[in-house]
Amino acid sequence: MTHGQERWIGVDIGGTKVAAAVVTSTGEVIESVRAATPAAGKAAVLDTTVALIDQLRAEHTVDGIGVGAPGIIDRAAGRVLFASDILPGWMGAEVRGELEARTSLPVTVDNDVRAMAHGENMIGVGYGRSSVLFVSIGTGIGGALSVNGELRHGAHGTAGELAHLLVPASGAIGCGCGRIDHLEAVASGPAMAAEYASRAGVSVQPLQKVVSLMHSGDPIARAVITDAGELLGRVLAGVATAFDPEVIVIGGGAAQIGPDLLSPLVAAFRLEAMRPIADTAILPAHLGTDAPLVGAALLAAATRTEVSR
Structure with a gap:
């Protein structure tokens, strides 16, 4: 072979x-x-x-x-x-x-x-980049760092991890660790679905159904997804200031929502981050x-x- x-x-x-x-x-x-x-x-x-x-x-x-x-x-x-x-x-x-x-x-x-992150480094948007912060938005929130195409794991294997960052909000469900004030409790796919249920008084699962409601004109669904995107952008502004990556790559199942989530994320990032960090490129994962x-x-x-x- x-x-x-x-x-x-x-x-x-x-x-x-x-x-x-x-x-x-x-x-x-x-x-x-x-x-x-x-x-x-x-x-x-x-x-x-x-x-x-x-x-x-x-x-x-x-x-x-x-x-x-x-x-x-x-x-x-x-x-x-x-x-x-x-x-x-x-x-x-x-x-x-x-x-x-x-x-x-x-x-x-x-x-x-x-x-x-390795896939994106090899054949995706991370290829040839000096440093990349990868963010995955799905059932949970995840992150990874790479420098010159090499993954950085850190001393304990958690380099780039984002799920347990403290945020100025409380989720309608807990983070995987149980806390309600972690990023995963507010901006993961299940967290967005739970937040819709809390605001609308109607349980809707999975997140894709909330997305469908948003596309049908439901203002609560749109507000939930917009708020999650904005919070993600604010948090990533702080993370990017600490790590100063060349680009930020957004992937994961929930990221497939597209501009309805990513546009408020990018806008909040640009507003919150200091110059020149605010100009950091934020790109969707090429490999989806x-x-x-x-x-x-x-x-x-x-x-x-x-x-x-």
Whole structure:
């Protein structure tokens, strides 16, 4: 099998879904599958992951597996050191050990947002940038930093993490850690849906239904999404001042809302940030919701390259 023909499986484990895809070494997604994330704990999540991998391997020959997983990851061991209740019972999951034992393939594991960032660094909007702050808005809020195309993990694996930043607001639901005054409690997808329910007195799930209501002219839905975008922009203004990235890249499922969320985010950022930070480019992720899958697969490819040297 030549380098150009190598294929990898990228896996994205999230709070609401587990997705897997066959990805080429150039980042092309050949086939993808997904399933709802089971609520029965880490064993059930890994069972679902293996089932998706087996489904893809029935039709494709692959060289290895890359996994983007929520939480703080011991990358050498492929173990989850810490995880919030975004994925209950996930802490301590032996992702690499379990998957290697059950698939007989090499497995690389990193945090899900860092996987997203790696994909964007390799073939997306992060390519060629001196420094990038990646932000993922989905079931939770995540972040990652890269410098000269290399991910920065920090001393404890949390570099770039944004979920637990204190904000001047209270969410209608708690952050994954339980606090209601963290960014994740106010601006994640479930937080926006919960805020709509609080203001409108009508429970609407998931966030996409709130988005549909906004497009139908519901002023409460529009206010909820606008307020979340503005708060994100204000918070990112402070983060950008601290880290001074060349660009900020916004990804994740909720980011697919598009300009209705991103325009108020950018406007608040420009207003809040000091010069010249206020001029920092803020760009949508080029790879969209495929970014974690592509990034995880390319991380697996990079690991194999390092090992073979």
